[in-house]
Amino acid sequence: MLFFLLSIIAKILGIVVPLLVAVAYLTLAERKVMASMQRRKGPNVVGFFGILQPLADGLKLLIKEPVLPSSANTVVFLAAPVLTFLLALIAWAVIPFGEGMVLCDLDVGMLYIFAVSSLGVYGVIMAGWSSNSKYAFLGALRSTAQMVSYEVSLGLIIITVLVCVGSLNLSDIVLAQQDVWFAVPLFPLLLLFFISCLAETNRAPFDLPEAEAELVAGYNVEYSSMGFALFFLGEYANMIMMSVLCVILFLGGWLPPLSLTILYWIPGSMWLGLKTILFLFLYIWVRAAFPRYRYDQLMRLGWKVFLPLSLAWVLFVAGVLVAFDILPS
Amino acid sequence: MECVKKNLLCMMSVLFNVFAGLALLSGIMVIRAKNPVYSVLFLILVFCNASGLLLLINLDFFAMVFLVVYVGAIAVLFLFVVMMLNIKLAEINDNILRYLPIGGMFGLLFLAEILLLLEQDLVPVVLYHTNGILPFMEYIMMFVTFFAWSAVCVLWVCVSQPWTLPSVLSQWGTWRNQLMYKVNTYSSLTMHDAYNYENVDYVLWPHTMEQTTTVHTLGHVVYTYYMVFFIMASVILLISMIGAIVLTMHKGVFVKRQEVFEQNTRDFSKTLQKIKNM
Numbered sequence: 001m002l003f004f005l006l007s008i009i010a011k012i013l014g015i016v017v018p019l020l021v022a023v024a025y026l027t028l029a030e031r032k033v034m035a036s037m038q039r040r041k042g043p044n045v046v047g048f049f050g051i052l053q054p055l056a057d058g059l060k061l062l063i064k065e066p067v068l069p070s071s072a073n074t075v076v077f078l079a080a081p082v083l084t085f086l087l088a089l090i091a092w093a094v095i096p097f098g099e100g101m102v103l104c105d106l107d108v109g110m111l112y113i114f115a116v117s118s119l120g121v122y123g124v125i126m127a128g129w130s131s132n133s134k135y136a137f138l139g140a141l142r143s144t145a146q147m148v149s150y151e152v153s154l155g156l157i158i159i160t161v162l163v164c165v166g167s168l169n170l171s172d173i174v175l176a177q178q179d180v181w182f183a184v185p186l187f188p189l190l191l192l193f194f195i196s197c198l199a200e201t202n203r204a205p206f207d208l209p210e211a212e213a214e215l216v217a218g219y220n221v222e223y224s225s226m227g228f229a230l231f232f233l234g235e236y237a238n239m240i241m242m243s244v245l246c247v248i249l250f251l252g253g254w255l256p257p258l259s260l261t262i263l264y265w266i267p268g269s270m271w272l273g274l275k276t277i278l279f280l281f282l283y284i285w286v287r288a289a290f291p292r293y294r295y296d297q298l299m300r301l302g303w304k305v306f307l308p309l310s311l312a313w314v315l316f317v318a319g320v321l322v323a324f325d326i327l328p329s
Numbered sequence: 330m331e332c333v334k335k336n337l338l339c340m341m342s343v344l345f346n347v348f349a350g351l352a353l354l355s356g357i358m359v360i361r362a363k364n365p366v367y368s369v370l371f372l373i374l375v376f377c378n379a380s381g382l383l384l385l386i387n388l389d390f391f392a393m394v395f396l397v398v399y400v401g402a403i404a405v406l407f408l409f410v411v412m413m414l415n416i417k418l419a420e421i422n423d424n425i426l427r428y429l430p431i432g433g434m435f436g437l438l439f440l441a442e443i444l445l446l447l448e449q450d451l452v453p454v455v456l457y458h459t460n461g462i463l464p465f466m467e468y469i470m471m472f473v474t475f476f477a478w479s480a481v482c483v484l485w486v487c488v489s490q491p492w493t494l495p496s497v498l499s500q501w502g503t504w505r506n507q508l509m510y511k512v513n514t515y516s517s518l519t520m521h522d523a524y525n526y527e528n529v530d531y532v533l534w535p536h537t538m539e540q541t542t543t544v545h546t547l548g549h550v551v552y553t554y555y556m557v558f559f560i561m562a563s564v565i566l567l568i569s570m571i572g573a574i575v576l577t578m579h580k581g582v583f584v585k586r587q588e589v590f591e592q593n594t595r596d597f598s599k600t601l602q603k604i605k606n607m
Contacts, residue, residue: 001336076366076370106389107389107390107542107543107544108389108390108393108542108543108544111390111393111394111397112393114393114397115393115396115397115400115401118396118397118400118401118402119396119400119401121401121405122373122405122408125405125408125409125412126370129366129412137412141409144405144409148402148405151401167542168390168542168544296587297587297589300589
């Protein structure tokens with residue numbers, strides 16, 4: 001029993017610690033990539049090429065004074081960042097990093113991830129309400145409405161992929177792409193999914209909650225030090241999570257691009273990581289390249305463009321599968 | 330293996346108690362909380378615990394759908410509305426007992442329904458404890474109940490008829506011995522004894538069974554036997570959705586709107602011409 005517990009704890013640490021390191025270096029990558037896109041140097045003082053910058057930032061956030069607003073609702077105020085961070089971490093329990101390399105091989109893995117990501121709204125809305133500040137509240141309302149709207153199209157796109165797979169298990173989804181990645185037959189859906197992911201994680205060009213010109217910094221204005229750090233970590237962990245999801249649903253997870261023996265010598269988790277980095281780079285690229293959407297345009301895009309389009313794709317793909325009798329059993 | 334299985338069962342029952350207890354507690358807090366936002370948050374906690382209970386009976390699909398639909402969609406809307414209403418706390422505190430008659434009546438009705446259902450055995454119960462060892466919680470519960478009731482009885486006897494105390498105590502002793510005997514025989518009658526018969530051909534039932542998931546099973550049932558109900562439910566949802574849209578969609582005449590389609594289809598050369606002519 002003790003051994004069992006210890007092994008589980010070791011597995012969890014084996015997922016969480018690299019995740020946190022990945023988050024730290026994602027921030028550095030973001031700053032560096034955006035700097036080169038804007039012909040700047042980016043952080044280059046701490047360590048070689050600024051390689052220790054995220055650690056310095058983390059240390060700074062840790063030793064800063066946590067400020068509690070006097071009019072804030074203390075319990076909810078403290079619970080919100082914890083909840084956000086927790087939800088960003090527990091979604092990783094069902095992600096397969098390789099054949100059988102998964103903490104918990106749930107039968108309903110995809111649904112689990114969807115449920116956890118839909119719970120992510122609560123961290124935001126609790127933070128906005130409990131801060132008792134107009135900026136935070138407006139930011140939270142915007143953020144929540146946006147996340148809820150884009151979740152619908154996300155769900156429909158996931159359903160389309162699931163129809164092609166015939167299982168909710170993430171390992172099965174990856175193994176179904178052994179012949180051809182879903183990015184090939186379902187390429188438009190990959191585009192839709194990636195854009196919805198941008199909106200779901202509140203990233204540019206849909207980072208309206210943080211529109212610094214209108215709402216100082218969105219739902220987390222009142223947070224300082226570790227509370228802010230937890231929101232930050234949660235947001236970036238969610239970004240990585242969504243990229244991994246794109247890879248698993250469309251780019252064949254841990255599978256190498258061609259079915260060659262040489263390519264199978266590289267471990268599957270490496271392939272997963274490489275493909276994830278591709279999407280994370282896209283995230284940053286989009287942020288550097290596009291201006292912010294206006295809020296009504298954002299809502300229009302979500303409800304009037306993405307929702308009908310993804311719904312039509314569900315019907316189309318299901319219809320094709322039924323018509324040619326190639327539904328997965 | 331045996332040990333792990335026993336631990337698992339024990340853990341399951343502990344988890345059941347935790348989930349059910351938390352659900353009840355937060356259910357009470359939903360109606361007791363002063364702040365309506367707290368009420369909604371406790372309601373969410375109830376939903377989460379209920380989906381935990383669903384997981385314990387292996388209904389994984391339902392548990393997840395419960396989370397997605399109730400917590401991810403409906404409760405968010407509740408929370409939205411409650412947060413925006415800006416209710417004064419003093420208004421709510423006026424009289425808590427005002428709703429007691431009606432609320433109590435409904436509560437009693439539901440209780441009666443549940444009691445009726447308990448009699449009818451709606452779900453066929455599968456007994457897990459075939460390996461003959463009483464789960465720890467049940468064991469404790471049994472003794473706690475016995476000692477509590479007997480203590481009450483003895484106290485009652487002490488007060489009302491003190492002269493019969495010795496006979497009552499001896500009676501209590503025999504009862505306790507009977508209980509101990511029952512528990513002991515129950516735990517000694519293990520599955521191991523049942524396997525000791527020789528020359529019996531066993532059918533390996535797991536090999537003859539087809540393995541499916543909850544989702545498959547549900548799909549097979551919902552899209553065949555219950556198709557009519559399924560379609561009816563979706564039509565009802567559609568109608569309510571259309572109703573909500575009709576109620577809220579009145580286009581103001583003086584409101585300027587962005588016509589995206591018009592913007593995109595506008596011909597560049599003609600636009601320039603228009604300005605030139607002016």
